[in-house]
Amino acid sequence: DAKTTQPPSMDCAEGRAANLPCNHSTISGNEYVYWYRQIHSQGPQYIIHGLKNNETNEMASLIITEDRKSSTLILPHATLRDTAVYYCIVRVLMKTSYDKVIFGPGTSLSVIP
């Protein structure tokens, strides 16, 4: 089972910031939070990841709460092409040599003109 919970769907007006929340209350100290998105009929695309500090790249910003039990993905200026399913993932460490990425149902973001 996924270790994260996300709202099933959200709307965002084009040009506004999209804030996608994620709860991961059982996250362990060495587990990273990853965000992927899947645009219709395409493979999942990596967006960003973080451990405990806030992160920013050319696609998005990731805000992780101090207790690490939740995070928010921010798309600063949403466009129609950002319409997709967004997955918040905690990588589960199976052994020291490998981990497993478990996808939940994600949040379906609709960017509205």
Added chain:
Amino acid sequence: DTAVSQTPKYLVTQMGNDKSIKCEQNLGHDTMYWYKQDSKKFLKIMFSYNNKELIINETVPNRFSPKSPDKAHLNLHINSLELGDSAVYFCASSLTSSGNTIYFGEGSWLTVV
């Protein structure tokens, strides 16, 4: 050049047939994966290989047999296809088996009739 490429993109076949989906990555990664996305859109890991060795097998029916001739290739062979095998199959790769970003292919749409 596509980093993770899989063929065919679309496949329609009859029940009982045997089919293969091929995957290649040109990223120099050690680890490759097969994921299945069913009609409910849940993305589930099936197999993971690290340097040609199986490290994750998610209790997939033994009609599914992955084969990794070298670390750049991970093919999925399916025997005796069933209606329930209809899904989108995604190949993916990562630098190592733990803690690295996973890059996905564009998917192979399998329809069993």
